[in-house]
Amino acid sequence: xxxxxxxxxxxxxxxxxxxxxxxxxxxxxxxxxxxxxxxxxxxxxxxxxxxxxxxxxxxxxxxxxxxxxxxxxxxxxxxxxxxxxxxxxxxxxxxxxxxxxxxxxxxxxxxxxxxxxxxxxxxxxxxxxxxxxxxxxxxxxxxx
Amino acid sequence: xxxxxxxxxxxxxxxxxxxxxxxxxxxxxxxxxxxxxxxxxxxxxxxxxxxxxxxxxxxxxxxxxxxxxxxxxxxxxxxxxxxxxxxxxxxxxxxxxxxxxxxxxxxxxxxxxxxxxxxxxxxxxxxxxxxxxxxxxxx
Numbered sequence: 001x002x003x004x005x006x007x008x009x010x011x012x013x014x015x016x017x018x019x020x021x022x023x024x025x026x027x028x029x030x031x032x033x034x035x036x037x038x039x040x041x042x043x044x045x046x047x048x049x050x051x052x053x054x055x056x057x058x059x060x061x062x063x064x065x066x067x068x069x070x071x072x073x074x075x076x077x078x079x080x081x082x083x084x085x086x087x088x089x090x091x092x093x094x095x096x097x098x099x100x101x102x103x104x105x106x107x108x109x110x111x112x113x114x115x116x117x118x119x120x121x122x123x124x125x126x127x128x129x130x131x132x133x134x135x136x137x138x139x140x141x142x143x144x
Numbered sequence: 145x146x147x148x149x150x151x152x153x154x155x156x157x158x159x160x161x162x163x164x165x166x167x168x169x170x171x172x173x174x175x176x177x178x179x180x181x182x183x184x185x186x187x188x189x190x191x192x193x194x195x196x197x198x199x200x201x202x203x204x205x206x207x208x209x210x211x212x213x214x215x216x217x218x219x220x221x222x223x224x225x226x227x228x229x230x231x232x233x234x235x236x237x238x239x240x241x242x243x244x245x246x247x248x249x250x251x252x253x254x255x256x257x258x259x260x261x262x263x264x265x266x267x268x269x270x271x272x273x274x275x276x277x278x279x280x281x282x283x
Contacts (some may be wrong), residue, residue, distance in 0.1 A: 001193075007167025008190035012197020013204075015172065015241075016158035020205040022153020023146065027215045034263070034270040036171060043150040048244060050154020051161070055249040058162040073170050075246070078251040086261055088236025089243070093262035095228030097269025099217055101161075102240040103233060104174040111202020116215045120226040127230020128179050137237035 016108040022047040025109050027100025027116075035096050084137040095127075160247055164194060173242020174198070175233035236262075 001009075023029045023043055032041025063071040096102050101109075103119050109117035145182040164172035168190050199253040217225070234260055238247060245261075247255020 002189075004167050005190045005193045008164060009193040009197045010201075011164035011167060012194035012244065013162045013173065013201045014163060014197070015157055015174075015194075016198040016201020016215040017205070018153045018156030018160055019198075020157060020201060020209070022150045023204065024153065027217070031270055034266040035274065036266030036267050037271050038274060043146050043225070046150030047145045047154035047157070048248075051158040051245045052154075052249050054155045054158030055156075055161045055245060058158070059212065062166075072261055073169065075250065077250055078247065078255065079254045081254055081257050084235050084246070085237060085254055085258055087233045088234065089258040089261040090236075090253045091228050091233070092232030092236055092239060095225040095232060095268035096240075096262060096271045097211075098221055098228070098273065099225035100215060101222075101225065102174075102229060104179060104198065104241050106176065106229075107174065108198045108202040108205075111199045111204070112206045114215075117221055118217075119219055119222045120229075120269075123223045123226025124230035125178075126180060127227040127232070127275070128175075128234050129230075130227070131231045131234035132183075132236060136235050 014112070015104065018051070019108050022050075025105045025112070027105075030096070030100040030102070030105070054108050082137065084135060088137060157241075157245060158249070161241070161249075171242055171246045173238045173246060175230075175239040176237075176242055179234055222227075232262075 019025050024047055029041055029043050032039065033044035035041070059074060063074055092102075099120060101117070103124065106117050106120050107125065110121060151277040164170070168187065170187075172194070177191045177194050181188055181195060215222075229239070233242075238244070238255065238258060240259075240262075243252075243255040243258040248259060
């Protein structure tokens with residue numbers, strides 16, 4: 001196994017442990033966060049704060065590494081606001097609100113043997129394949 | 145307590161996203177990684193490795209902690225939701241991890257907008273679902 005692959009495996013495991021520890025693999029915590037008009041559960045906000053805080057701080061350190069040369073390794077900021085971004089994100093939010101699952105927690109929950117996660121992930125793959133039929137946003141994720 | 149575990153778990157996620165970026169040079173967006181694993185030949189191995197790690201973490205959690213994963217969502221709703229999540233994240237170029245965590249961390253305007261939009265439609269969906277499908281007072 002190459003170092004890249006091993007690093008990716010380790011990152012995935014760490015990511016999954018973070019999702020479990022933070023309670024995000026329990027759809028009730030996600031729906032509780034989105035239930036702003038009901039009994040609001042703020043936990044997801046704490047998860048986002050922890051994740052963004054640590055990732056932003058580490059990106060900042062990386063950018064400064066090697067007298068600023070680290071910056072070119074970092075993904076570029078994506079400031080394109082277009083229709084695909086808005087429409088796609090709006091559709092994603094509806095599915096997220098209906099189920100309390102987004103892709104990361106759903107895939108980690110496969111490891112629990114949760115039947116609902118299997119159903120959800122199978123449907124999600126159908127949705128991904130179907131998205132090839134419409135104009136998609138070039139993923140801002142694939143950088144630099 | 146739950147806020148503390150949220151913050152701690154979130155910190156692990158932020159660290160994991162950094163490890164993935166350093167190892168592969170790419171952003172740790174789970175929807176993009178899954179789509180890439182399904183559809184692209186290049187770098188498929190490392191995407192599959194990330195997904196395997198994610199499932200493995202769930203497996204470990206199930207053994208050591210028997211995590212709560214209860215959902216009362218009916219199967220047809222789960223199917224519709226899954227299709228919408230897969231479709232929407234690919235059209236919009238990211239999900240909670242790619243836009244929400246990684247994009248916001250580097251102050252990407254697109255990711256800030258995307259995150260605001262999916263939280264808004266998610267909240268609206270929960271409000272509508274509560275109003276129409278569940279009697280007032282159900283937990």
